[in-house]
Amino acid sequence: MKKLLLSLPLLALFAAGFFGCSQSREWNKEQRQAMREALRDYRQMVYLDDLTDAEFVLFADGVANDLEGAYPVYTTFIEMPGVDDTVEMVVVTAIVDELNADAHNMRHIYPYNYLVSQGILPAGLTRDQQKAFYQCFAGKVNAAYNTVSQFFNAVLADTTDLSQIRQMESQCANDLFEWSVTEIDVVETVPAQ
Incomplete structure (x- = not known):
């Protein structure tokens, strides 16, 4: 019993030294x-x-x-x-x-200025009009894709103007601002030699 009582201060001193020297957590x-x-x-x-x-x-x-x-x-x-x-x-x-x-973060993936340059949205929309567009677009994306990975796979595979995502953007622009996107198909022919 005496040994135990004598060893307690030694253990306490050891523990204090150990914790005092340890790196900050x-x-x-x-x-x-x-x-x-x-x-x-x-x-x-x-x-x-x-x-x-x-x-x-x-x-x-x-x-x-x-x-x-x-x-x-x-x-x-x-x-x-x-x-x-x-x-x-x-x-x-x-x-x-x-x-x-938050699916409304579409504005970070498809920034407004980019959509204007692509002819999807008209220039000069107010912040509220932009918000309405992105809410519409996010709703369509959420309805079309069950997971974020499905959506990202679609974004990565998106190489044409007639893609499903481009159609969703165009539908929202038309529904909200009566802005129609005219798509022109370019057909190239190779002359026979």
Whole structure:
């Protein structure tokens, strides 16, 4: 019993030394800021380049929090081989999660200026008119595709102007703004030799 009582202070001293010397299990303010700065490099990605500055800050905070949760020791995380691949995977996962959570994010995949340049939408639409278009478009996409992967596969396979996605865009533009998209078929013939 005496040995046990004498060993308790020694164990307590050992435990205090062990926990006092261990690395911090939480990122500090400077480390979080460094990660947010590093995430600015991803701003050029398709979904992220259309976010407002405030939306991007929220997105970057979410990614930084996910990384901190998965890798609580910052120095170990930064020195880890393949850290850039890990960050990119978390960024892409966050993008897919956001698109999955809210189908109205179509404006990030099909930005308004792009749709105007393609002749799908008229120039000069108000923010409310754009929102109405994207709600209509998202509704059609949700009705046509059961999962986000089916939709992304359709986007990747989308190579013609007469695609199902292009038809959905045109239908919404026509329904909301009486804007009709005229499609011209170009047929090329090769002269016989």
